[in-house]
Amino acid sequence: MKGFSVEENSSVYGAKMKVIGVGGGGGNMINHMIREGFVYDKVELIVANTDAQALDKSEAKTRIQLGETKVKGLGAGGKPEVGKESAEESYDEIKNQLDYADIVFIGSGFGGGTGTGAAPVVARAAKENKSLTIGIVTTPFAFEGLKRMKQAKAGIEELKKECDSIIVIPNEKLLSLVNPKEAGIKDCFKLVDNVLMRAVNGMVSVIMNSGKSDVNVDFADVKTVMSHRGIAIMGVGVSEGDEAVNEALKDALQSPLLDDISIDGAMGVLVHFRINTKCSLLEISKAMTMVQAAASDEADIIFGTTTDESIENNRVEVTLIATGFEPPKAGEKDDGGKEEPHDFRKDFIKKMRAASGSDFTSDDYDEMDREPAYTRNRMD
CATH class of the missing domain: 3.30.1330.20 (Tubulin/FtsZ, C-terminal domain)
Incomplete structure (x- = not known):
């Protein structure tokens, strides 16, 4: 067993991080982070969206209008293909805004049009910049319908091709953390924003020297853990x-x-x-x-x-x-029965x-x- 590694007071002074929220869900995550006081000198918060109105309401300093010619600021209409094409149109700007980052976190709510379609394109731009690229996405609540879930799953497969690691957070599981009789729809989505923020904050905080008594680790160690390509939990x-x-x-x-x-x-x-x-x-x-x-x-x-x-x-x-x-993945035995879980x-x-x-x-x-x-x- 390799065991666990720890280094005390070893702040990663050279590591620069960027967090980009893609689409409506990603933009909500960024706004929530700002309102909750997520502030680090070496972490830049960015939003990217096809919806001009949503961008205008964003509290992020850096905003990227996706597909200005294609959709004219009116959104992707729940169509991932439109989100993808819009991101392709704005690819050079995305790549320029993400440049010079050691780590890029891409946050998005999957199932709709912009986030699902554009996030993989954003990830490709980050990888071309040679950044450690980590996707943090949510899958829809059951009440959002089967179509959005199907689109989310397809989007995750595309995102896997471009990211070092992807953290997939199933929104439906979040209901286990609240009293369903007391939680309204707004409460549920606020919880989503909070968990997305916590995922980013957990990784950022672990390599930033927030206090003299903190235990920190090297960027190289974080890269070792997160560079294993595939789904993360x-x-x-x-x-x-x-x-x-x-x-x-x-x-x-x-x-x-x-x-x-x-x-x-x-x-x-x-x-x-x-x-x-x-x-x-x-x-x-x-x-x-x-x-x-x-x-x-x-x-x-x-x-x-x-x-x-x-x-x-x-x-x-x-x-x-x-x-x-x-x-x-569930497999089939030779006798046609279902494979027993480990x-x-x-x-x-x-x-x-x-x-x-x-x-x-x-x-x-x-x-x-x-x-x-x-x-x-x-x-x-």
């Missing part, structure tokens, strides 16, 4: 109390955002902790054995922290991103015993699996 966890670090990390490993996929087999894992300055680094280091136990024996595992004096002393927020594998439970118990040196049992696993803290401590 993201988990989030929040907890409070004496065991907050352990509980929050357990929740991230079992997060509904993982879409029922284990991180077993992941070749890269990045974990970010948002903590109070009084939180023990030793406690975090011990908790990371859970990630070692769950990931591939050959995985590159890195973690970092962001200290925030405004957060409660006993509250911990965790963002986990795993890369370097494709979700398992029993990750046994693997996890075995690895936990090896990592902790203790008699970790199936009862311990069941206790971990019982009422995770995200149901007790809802996301804001």
Whole structure:
């Protein structure tokens, strides 16, 4: 096992990052980040859209009008092919705006026209600039209809061809994080914006020196984790109390955002902790054995922290991103029956015993699996 790497106070002074929101969902993400105070000296926020009215309302300083000649600022009409053609028309401007970036994050809500069609073109421009290119996209809620889901899946396949890694966040799974009886449509989409922001913030924060007591990692380490081409998965966890670090990390490993996929087999894992300055680094280091136990024996595992004096002393927020594998596909046995799913439970118990040196049992696993803290401590 390669273990996890950590470097203290090793800020990536030369790394420049750009976050571009493509389409309506991506633009909403950027606005949400600005309103929530997402400000870093070396991170530029950009929006790109076919809808001129949406661009006018954007709070981003850098705005790219896609397909000005083709659609005349009126949007893509829910057609990905129009979004793609509009981005192709504006390709030189996209490439120029994304130049000189070490990392480009592309955020978008898939299923509509602009984001679904234009995001892969934006990613191609970023890759041509030799930037580490990471897509962060959402798939539609069930109430948005089958057509949008079908378009989203096709768009993800196109985006995979151009990105180093793609984090796919299923909107429908977000409903597990709120009380469905109390959450309206606006609440649901606000939650989407918040999770998209958290995905970006987790990766940005882990390589930026936010405070003297923070644990940071080199850009080269992040590149190692995120350069494994393919689908990435993201988990989030929040907890409070004496065991907050352990509980929050357990929740991230079992997060509904993982879409029922284990991180077993992941070749890269990045974990970010948002903590109070009084939180023990030793406690975090011990908790990371859970990630070692769950990931591939050959995985590159890195973690970092962001200290925030405004957060409660006993509250911990965790963002986990795993890369370097494709979700398992259902196969057919020779007898025509469905292939049985792999029993990750046994693997996890075995690895936990090896990592902790203790008699970790199936009862311990069941206790971990019982009422995770995200149901007790809802996301804001």
